[in-house]
Amino acid sequence: MEKKVLIAVDDSRHSENALRYVAGLSESVSEMKFVLFHVQPTISQYLMDEARTKPSAYAELKKLEKKAHQTAQDLLQKDKALMISLGIAEENVQAITLPRKFGAAKDILEYGTALLYDAIVVGRRGVSGLAEVFMGSVSASVLDNSEVLPVWVIDEKAPPKGVMVAVDGSGSSLRAVDHLAFIFSGNSDITISFFHVAPRLADFCPIDFSKNDSSQLESVIEQGDRACIDRFYAHALKKFADAGISERQIHIDVHKGGFKVGKIIMDTYRKGGFGTLIVGRRGMNKKFFAGSVSRYLVNQFSGGALWVVP
Structure with a gap:
């Protein structure tokens, strides 16, 4: 097409x-x-x-x-x-x-x-x-x-080399995947890396809980995120399959939490030697990537191409 x-x-x-x-x-x-x-x-x-x-x-x-x-x-x-x-x-x-x-x-x-x-x-x-x-x-x-x-x-x-997609399980992330699948449809050589930063309790609540008080809440957040991201990957893999991109071309990397999500994404992009970083503008609840994370990436990005998908 x-x-x-x-x-x-x-x-x-x-x-x-x-x-x-x-x-x-x-x-x-x-x-x-x-x-x-x-x-x-x-x-x-x-x-x-x-x-x-x-x-x-x-x-x-x-x-x-x-x-x-x-x-x-x-x-x-x-x-x-x-x-x-x-x-x-x-x-x-x-x-x-x-x-x-x-x-x-x-x-x-x-x-x-x-x-x-x-x-x-x-x-x-x-x-x-x-x-x-x-x-x-x-x-x-x-x-x-x-x-x-x-x-x-x-x-x-920078040459386009490998492609990294920062995802959070949101509809905007899925649109980013859809855009990527459309652009690279039929390409059997491209390597695509999904990168997900699993959220922590501190990302949702600023209260400083003790370890004992927060263990159950952390578990709830972890289970919910895993279920969400698993559903996301299922949809994403289908989009790639429909576009003629096989599962063997896709790598999934999950990072366990962190206060500076944007920095974690940017550091991973640079260390991985990628040429293109793709991100959805709006994340979960329209803020995960739309706020400080997307702004950080726009401000600090260097070395290739940043695709921002509405």
């Missing part, structure tokens, strides 16, 4: 990293089509209206508008040439530029959603405690506001 991916591009090296990642990914994914999408800067309507009373000023603004369009065309041709040089067939790469309408991020999301793309790809600008600043406001806004489409955030031009 054909996969359509929208790649938001600009003239930065971070955008180039995104192009190199998806080109490498295409070696593992069949029937993949790419659209390079660039939102042109626009001149405010107020300026245009004011300039209409001065023909020379209006002519200058129209020149700037034409130059912005030509700059966008040149950028897209350069990026398309790069994709082709990386082994992507010319007929599988389309380039589109439009003037900004609502704002770059919203324009990207509206275009991608309206035309039913399977994912939006954005480059990020680095790792910092001020992630939104260094990631780039457009990339951050696309990620934060995509309610329907998965967003692939590319930090570096």
Whole structure:
């Protein structure tokens, strides 16, 4: 089945990293089509209206508008040439530029959603405690506001290598698995690692129980989590089987609790030498991955691609 991916591009090296990642990914994914999408800067309507009373000023603004369009065309041709040089067939790469309408991020999301793309790809600008600043406001806004489409955030031009999926048994995690199964459908070589951090009593209640007082509660949480995650794996394995991915390609790793779930996930990703980390945006009760964990991953992720699935 054909996969359509929208790649938001600009003239930065971070955008180039995104192009190199998806080109490498295409070696593992069949029937993949790419659209390079660039939102042109626009001149405010107020300026245009004011300039209409001065023909020379209006002519200058129209020149700037034409130059912005030509700059966008040149950028897209350069990026398309790069994709082709990386082994992507010319007929599988389309380039589109439009003037900004609502704002770059919203324009990207509206275009991608309206035309039913399977994912939006954005480059990020680095790792910092001020992630939104260094990631780039457009990339951050696309990620934060995509309610329907998965967003692939590319930090570096790392090859796709193995894939790690952080799961918690939630519906959002299952959607992440469904997206992964669709993208890699029919691939008999890809290696996929499920990673689950089993919750502890402290994750649900801030009260400091003594060991004797908490043993029964810990047991209840452990049994409930195990039953939930077992049901999750059964559904996930069926999705993979339907997509032509065998159980032998899948590894399951369960980590026993921990206060910093996001850090545990990130450390495991790095130590495992993976190239892609996939996570559902909303977890159990819409908060396990939606709160501090997903934000931690977005802020601290480096070395490949982070796929965030709504």
